[in-house]
Amino acid sequence: MYGMSTTSSAQAPDQAPNPDPDEAPDPDPDEAPDPDPAGHPQRWLILGVICLAQLTVLLDNTVLNVAIPSLTQELDAATSDIQWMINAYSLVQSGLLLTAGSAADRYGRKKMLIAGLALFGIGSLAAGLASSTGQLIAARAGMGVGGALLLTTTLAVAMQIFAPEEHPRAIGIWSAVNALGFAAGPLIGGFVLDHFWWGAIFLINLPVVALGLVAVVALVPESKNPRGDRPDLLGALLSTVGMTALVLAIISGPEHGWTSGRALAGGGVAMAALALFARWESRIPYPMLDLHFFRDQRFTGAVAGAVLITFGMGGALFLLTQHLQFVLGYEPLEAGLRTAPLALVVVALNFSGLSAKWTAGLGTPLSVGLGMVLMSGGLVSIALPASDGYAGTLLGLVLIGVGCAVANPAMAHAVMSAIPPAKAGVGAGINGTLAEFGNGLGVAVLGAVLNSRFAALIPVAATSLPAALAAAGSAGERREITEAFSSGLRTSQLAGAVAVLLGGLLAAALLRRAERAAA
Structure with missing residues (x-):
């Protein structure tokens, strides 16, 4: 993999020998060999593919806002239902980002990118065909799982296929897609709602997801942690619970008051889970997040x-x-x-x-x-x-x-x-x-x-x-x-x-x- 300058303390855990030879990973035929120091020959085309996948996720962060009046009328959605339609996606996505990144390192970034696209596509189809607020909220949560996988694997893949001297420009383009998603979401949503029913704002994701799946399978090389750490299941659980509770507390504060039961409970669970997560990660030999x-x-x-x-x-x-x-x-x-x-x-x-x-x-x-x-x-x-x-x-x-x-x-x-x-x-x-x-x-x-x-x-x-x-x-x-x-x-x-x-x-x-x- 491409070298990046790090401190010796940060590198030490990754350079340590495997304590148990039986834990060494078997060779994976899908895993690409060490990349060319000049970068993958199709790196710019691959960057376009992963940015397209990322843009789909980012558009969904903003496109729903313009559909709120339609959802209120056609699904008879209450204000609390609308809040959960929006928050279910962001809660699940933000809570799973660290876990999704760790899974991509261990099991393969290409595999997780494909899984993220598939989950996001299935969630989009379910959201577009939803006939009740409960179904739409559940579909949005499923889209959040796919979104977490996509947002982490796209950046990780970009870091693998480009030479170190090209990283700043590649990350710049990746960052620009965030701004493009922010600007285009309300405009695309408004255009679609002027011509179709509200479910179309989710169904337009499907052709993009299909194109992304074909391109990822054909173009993106596989890469993963060559040592293959043991899965840190407790760390993944604690980080997911902690981050989800923290985001819930931040969302609940302005809506219900910072001293409300929901905000205080979310903050308390977040502090406890994240403190346990930090303690656990500092004590195990294969941490998901190396505190060094x-x-x-x-x-x-x-x-x-x-x-x-x-x-x-x-x-x-x-x-x-x-x-x-x-x-x-x-x-x-x-x-x-x-x-x-x-x-x-x-x-x-x-x-x-x-x-x-x-x-x-x-x-x-x-x-x-x-x-x-x-x-x-x-x-x-x-x-x-x-x-x-x-x-x-x-x-x-x-x-x-x-x-x-x-x-x-x-x-x-x-x-x-x-x-x-x-x-x-x-x-x-x-x-x-x-x-x-x-x-x-x-x-x-x-x-x-x-x-x-x-x-x-x-x-x-x-x-x-x-x-x-x-x-x-x-x-x-x-x-x-x-x-x-x-x-x-x-x-x-x-x-x-x-x-x-x-x-x-x-x-x-x-x-x-x-x-x-x-x-």
């Missing part, structure tokens, strides 16, 4: 930056949609179109290779720091009172897009390069888990800042803008309520800007220190 990774300052720097960048971005984009609709007065589809410049900038810079060139010239620490400073400036531009028109918002979106294009691939590369190649699936699982955690935390915390500021300024008792406007007794009160909501948005966006800025400085400092220590 956290002794690598490059790894910890990338982890800190990844959490804070997704914290600021997830929360800010959640606030941005409300800013465009409630403050600037755009319709939902128009608001979606006006967020597109962010994704277009990310896609253009990464697909053209410019961001990879900048990262190579600046180095990882400076790239991460500069990218997050630009993102912070973009959030400030959106939050400024002068941006009540679209011009300030457009400038902010462009700055955030440039910052994302530079910082995101650099941090993903830092995470992956701090982990031995044999653990590429686990590395991809860590990268995805950090993104899910930071995004959920950003929505929860910055949403709480918004609600707190809004509640303190409005002249009526209400928990949301529509409820407050309905309770207003005069045009003056409605104007005051709208201004209070705008003030809350600005406060929370500025809080996100501070988090991103501090995250950039912290991550850059840790990555710089790690480089000096290695030198």
